[in-house]
Amino acid sequence: MFIYQAPVRIHDADAAGVLFFGRYFTLAHDAYEAFLESKGFGAGRIFRQEKFLIPVVHAEADYKNPLWVGDLATVRLRVDEVRSRSFSISYEIYTPSNTLACRVRTVHVVVDTEKKRATTLPEELRRVLETEVAIGSGDV
């Protein structure tokens, strides 16, 4: 499991003083970018050196408790499943008092940016993701 923390900034909150529902996806994706970065797949490398992108093909969230402006949110990221051309990530987002604020899930597909179609996961990326699944499920 990968842990990521970020505060709810004033511009992240909406007029009710809580994190706008759409920004939980941004927060989850920030955690995912930090996770990939920690494994050597920073956004700079992917966008400027690689010939693939990893668009999101499905995203969902269940909102349980609000995050308020100024709150430090904690995201627990887990790789759910790794398939031939896709993988899914789940995120549990917690309030400062360790209450579940939101569950998010994203499904990603690897796309060859030259051929412009789905392709198999690059081997290095597959290894990174599979190790995390194993760790996440307590098998290693």
Added chain:
Amino acid sequence: MFIYQAPVRIHDADAAGVLFFGRYFTLAHDAYEAFLESKGFGAGRIFRQEKFLIPVVHAEADYKNPLWVGDLATVRLRVDEVRSRSFSISYEIYTPSNTLACRVRTVHVVVDTEKKRATTLPEELRRVLETEVAIGSGDV
């Protein structure tokens, strides 16, 4: 069905030149705010005059085709279901060539801002939503 159109602005696109996945939720919610506004429930009224808010408790999206920077997106909003304390809205978002870009669904709960708990839909809001369900399913 309620139709809403908005261009993909430069700041909406990500480094791949397409609408960032999290912003489809923002676009859908913009359509929803325009829909409520057209029925007399503008955000100004809800935030400054009413004693309820309507937070999103579930959101999901399936991404089919990208929207590119500069594209005029068309959102087709439909009220799916109206329950005692909640309702759900679905959105089909189309590219300028009328290809489906994304399907979004949001579930909303009415919360009494003084009692800080879920409450039944205000009667005026219920009428607005139920009329739209009927129209959407072709019954009226």
Added chain:
Amino acid sequence: MFIYQAPVRIHDADAAGVLFFGRYFTLAHDAYEAFLESKGFGAGRIFRQEKFLIPVVHAEADYKNPLWVGDLATVRLRVDEVRSRSFSISYEIYTPSNTLACRVRTVHVVVDTEKKRATTLPEELRRVLETEVAIGSGDV
């Protein structure tokens, strides 16, 4: 003068219920994109067909009165000055009661995306901008 209108969406407001100061620049830039689009220079054309970009090299804003969530903002855009390689745009943003909310100014430089350096304004863009300066100052 070019007129652009857009509502303050729930996600645009901050925890105080007003448009976040940084988003006045986004609103101004949205007006600028709509202005360029109306003259045939849509973002789609610039990013996908042209060999130049027009980055902002200076931006400033003076905030006079808040825009509240739900308010319909009106932006009055004027081309201030057109130089060999740069131009500046000013924006007056008004509240629904026609009070000045904010004055914004942006300065743009044309950059050749292949040579990666400043270049003279493309002739078609120059004509569009110069016509607007003349109209704005009442000379035509």
Added chain:
Amino acid sequence: MFIYQAPVRIHDADAAGVLFFGRYFTLAHDAYEAFLESKGFGAGRIFRQEKFLIPVVHAEADYKNPLWVGDLATVRLRVDEVRSRSFSISYEIYTPSNTLACRVRTVHVVVDTEKKRATTLPEELRRVLETEVAIGSGDV
């Protein structure tokens, strides 16, 4: 001087792959929120416990070099001036190779949220800001 670091996330970049000009203000304000938080004035306290807000009345930026998606930006924040009812902050934002990307300046006024007008800086906030001016100018 207060140092703040944050990466340019995929959703922060625009279609050119660089940080959108309006988001430098957001980045600067994030640094300012982190600075205030470090001095005991977190956004949570200001929005939920205090009877004042500190809106921005002027903001400006000069852009020197782009920040690319994936770059870790470094913000050097300095309190410029503290007056009776207002203060100004300057920010130098650097690329990962320590090149100046952008200079930002913001001017803030303290507003009494009950009387809805400008008021003198709360004493505790004044002390925090004045200490930083002194440190910044090397006088302490």
